[in-house]
Amino acid sequence: MKSEMLKYNTAWRRLGDAIIKPGGEYGHSTIMNPNVIKLDNDIYLFYAGNNQHGRITIRLIIFKDGDFSKPEYKGIVVNNGEWGSFDGNWCVLPIVIKVKDKWHMYYSGHNGIGKGLAAFPGLGLATSDDLIHWEKYPDNPVLAPSGVPGAPDELGIAGGGIVTLPDGTLRWYYGGCPTVGSEHFLDQQKRMCIAASKDGIHWEKRGAILLRDPEKDYKDVGVTCGPCVYEDGVYKIWYPCIGTRWGFYSICYGESDDGLDWSVGECYADELAFGPRTRHLDMTEPYYTWDNQMAEYPCVFNKDGKRYMFYCGNGYGQGGLGVAVACNCRVYARGTKLFATFNGEKYDLEITAKVNGVELPKTKWSKPDSDCNVWRETETDGVTVRLIVVHTVEGIKVFCTNIASAADSKVELEVKFGNLARGKAFVYAAKGQSKSETIDIKL
Numbered sequence: 001m002k003s004e005m006l007k008y009n010t011a012w013r014r015l016g017d018a019i020i021k022p023g024g025e026y027g028h029s030t031i032m033n034p035n036v037i038k039l040d041n042d043i044y045l046f047y048a049g050n051n052q053h054g055r056i057t058i059r060l061i062i063f064k065d066g067d068f069s070k071p072e073y074k075g076i077v078v079n080n081g082e083w084g085s086f087d088g089n090w091c092v093l094p095i096v097i098k099v100k101d102k103w104h105m106y107y108s109g110h111n112g113i114g115k116g117l118a119a120f121p122g123l124g125l126a127t128s129d130d131l132i133h134w135e136k137y138p139d140n141p142v143l144a145p146s147g148v149p150g151a152p153d154e155l156g157i158a159g160g161g162i163v164t165l166p167d168g169t170l171r172w173y174y175g176g177c178p179t180v181g182s183e184h185f186l187d188q189q190k191r192m193c194i195a196a197s198k199d200g201i202h203w204e205k206r207g208a209i210l211l212r213d214p215e216k217d218y219k220d221v222g223v224t225c226g227p228c229v230y231e232d233g234v235y236k237i238w239y240p241c242i243g244t245r246w247g248f249y250s251i252c253y254g255e256s257d258d259g260l261d262w263s264v265g266e267c268y269a270d271e272l273a274f275g276p277r278t279r280h281l282d283m284t285e286p287y288y289t290w291d292n293q294m295a296e297y298p299c300v301f302n303k304d305g306k307r308y309m310f311y312c313g314n315g316y317g318q319g320g321l322g323v324a325v326a327c328n329c330r331v332y333a334r335g336t337k338l339f340a341t342f343n344g345e346k347y348d349l350e351i352t353a354k355v356n357g358v359e360l361p362k363t364k365w366s367k368p369d370s371d372c373n374v375w376r377e378t379e380t381d382g383v384t385v386r387l388i389v390v391h392t393v394e395g396i397k398v399f400c401t402n403i404a405s406a407a408d409s410k411v412e413l414e415v416k417f418g419n420l421a422r423g424k425a426f427v428y429a430a431k432g433q434s435k436s437e438t439i440d441i442k443l
Helices: none
Strands: 012-014 031-039 042-050 056-063 071-078 090-099 102-110 122-128 156-164 170-177 191-197 204-210 228-231 234-242 249-256 272-274 296-303 306-312 321-326 329-334 337-342 345-355 374-380 383-392 395-403 409-417 421-429 435-442
Touching: 012 272, 012 383, 031 090, 031 306, 031 321, 042 090, 056 102, 071 102, 090 156, 102 156, 122 156, 156 228, 234 296, 249 296, 329 383, 329 395, 345 383, 345 395, 383 409, 395 409, 395 421, 409 435, 421 435
Parallel strands: 031 296, 056 090
Antiparallel strands: 012 321, 031 042, 042 056, 056 071, 090 102, 102 122, 156 170, 170 191, 191 204, 228 234, 234 249, 249 272, 296 306, 306 321, 329 337, 337 345, 345 409, 374 383, 383 395, 395 435, 409 421
């Protein structure tokens, strides 16, 4: 694990409420583990949903022409095995890829025995010619826990993402359970592991590659795994983490030259994609509660020139499944300074405020909120100015508020995004009044 600057991390904008909610035909009380295949303009959404008895199966929704408002439910595509088998209770965490001329779906089985990830005794395979009709591989599971004391996947195995290497080798990033216990740190201490295969059936384990980090409170309990892509000459992965900051899942991001040694940024929260929804700093956005406890199980895909993410909310899918769209940049705080990355390049982000012609002293920026936005306050001569930097899909917005000043005042705000964009705003406030203005920087 390397401490290097992340070139391609972005912030994300959530697109409102959950678009697929439990209840009715989609799933009784849980909808989770999205995985997407795009075929022409159609989006095939595979996910896990439960029935009224708590058994979970893998199901399919098709969004024709990529229209999220018109889901076509196709029903259960992979059902449970016999009770007592590795997938007798749940079939979850689908991963669908093309292997030669066949569609392969890898999924995690749950037998209903044990606690947490220790109840996941294997990863199964089903195949299809048309993405709708699936047949289970007869010798499932294709990957099982090691059972070796001290191994990163000793007790349980689940989930992840699969990437195809240039030589055709498949690399599977999956979650391993090394131990269990009553403590939260033991019960949820997951690790990201890898396995490799030439044919998609026989897999060789290669050990753990990413662990929890006691120094970062959003991932100090456990790290699991998620989708991985290779683009821009680097491997990119989005993975759920568990930490004491929110108590549940958030979503992080990493980059790697080889897919083995991962960079997770230089400083605290550099790798954060987003966490549970809070009443975030951009109060112009509506507030929803379906994902205010946790955000997890990401699935990323491209549509209409933008990157989207399906993800799950509260209660491991009891809040439903929603969509976020990637912003085109990511802002990072370094004490009193800011910089941002855009298209793989680093740019200084300079924000200067003057009160009645006198420049305000620069104070330390906050740590990122759950949407990766930052803020700071500065006071001089009886005038307090609050600056908030939030991400938009096309750039950033800077909110400037002149907080109840002791005298009439004029705040002059200037924002420079490297040599790419700049903006100015003026905030006039009479004595005892608060006023705000916004600068919208589009890249």
